[in-house]
Amino acid sequence: MLAVSTDRQYGGNDGYDDDPDAHYSWDHTVNNARIVAVGDRIVLWDKEAVIGASVIEEIETRWAEKILYRCRYCNGANIKRRKRETPRFRCTPCDRTFEEALTRVERVETFRSRHDANWVDLGRCLDAKTLRALCVSPKSQLSMRPLRWDAFSEALDRVGRTRDAASLSEATTWAQSLVGGHRQAKVRVRAGQGGFRRRLLAVHGPVCAFTGPNPAAVLEAAHLYSYAALGQHHEDGGLLLRRDLHWLFDRGDIAVDPRTLTISLRNDLLTYPSYASLQGKPLATRLEHGHLSWIEKHWRQHRI
Known part of the structure; x- marks a missing residue:
């Protein structure tokens, strides 16, 4: 799972309010949105290195309105928000620049994982190149993509993080005993x-x-x-x-x-x-x- 806050390559939407060591957010428009389930082991990275890993203990679902931003000329979503130059936006496909993007509101189903109970900070011990190679599809550009867990555990082994992989495997046992899949829930932050x-x-x-x-x-x-x-x-x-x-x-x-x-x-x-x-x-x-x-x-x- 890619967690990059507002520092994203494209600005087709406002991003998500991720807090890597506690929760991760997405909506139904994201590829692989509905395959994530309670009990899944997840690894978060920020395009440069691994941040940490955990086991999903709960997924809350809601409906919300999402603002989408599009190119004024080709209606494409691959537009970059420029930090210093003006106009503010540049569209990659048509290479046009503009100050104000077209906007529309779309109703989306949102998902937020809770995984703070078993969060393991991995201290950026694996770089982006290594992580990509551990994915089922190494060349994938999706923000959520399947990972080869055995290969990931071996990679942690090689950098001296064997106990981290073992603790995550143990945590999976209790998490998978919970009701799987997505369900309606209030945000749980260790009640009480x-x-x-x-x-x-x-x-x-x-x-x-x-x-x-x-x-x-x-x-x-x-x-x-x-x-x-x-x-x-x-x-x-x-x-x-x-x-x-x-x-x-x-x-x-x-x-x-x-x-x-x-x-x-x-x-x-x-x-x-x-x-x-x-x-x-x-x-x-x-x-x-x-x-x-x-x-x-x-x-x-x-x-x-």
Whole structure:
């Protein structure tokens, strides 16, 4: 799936409000629009490199009005919005320029995937040329195109991201147990997540469990278990963590040793001084008895 925000080659429409680590939007006019389903593994890129990957947990559908822009001379959609030159538009097929495009409104069925629960940031580890070669049709120019997942996993292997591919494969199991296909739904952002965070702030104050006091704005409510699997918030199953630490904790790169209740980092994180300083440190927040069983389960999941 191509996510390029407003920096697109052609300006035949206003684009989509993608937020790569949470949701991806399209409508029924896009090729392959209706083959995407809950449980599908998806990879997002931005024309230059991979952004990340996840598993679709939900697809919401709606109807909306979409504004289409066309060439004033040939009525073509392949028109470019020019950033500096005037007139503002140039049409590729007929090579004419114009200041105002023709517009019309079309009613479209829209789709938005939710995939934040299992999002894996791949840190641009594969470039565009490599990604294109992994597609079923490498020369395809479609914004959504089928990917050869086994080949993609092997490519991640070669650049040292084996665990990322494995975690996505595991996440597919629970996602495919959900109702497949498209369905009417409200946007789901981990129902109750805001209240869960407020309760943690009230109990612990603005304190990251790993690094100590922090501005509340940078703290997230981290689950000590897979929220995606259980679908509910347990009062003793969460801690406040800085966002980067939250992601690393979810991946198991950072864990809490249940025997010593100290922070444990995977070896590859020890090369980064800002993280290495956390190795072996006790938590900066008080744990309740109920936290301990979740911490042990997290440890067993990622370290044993």
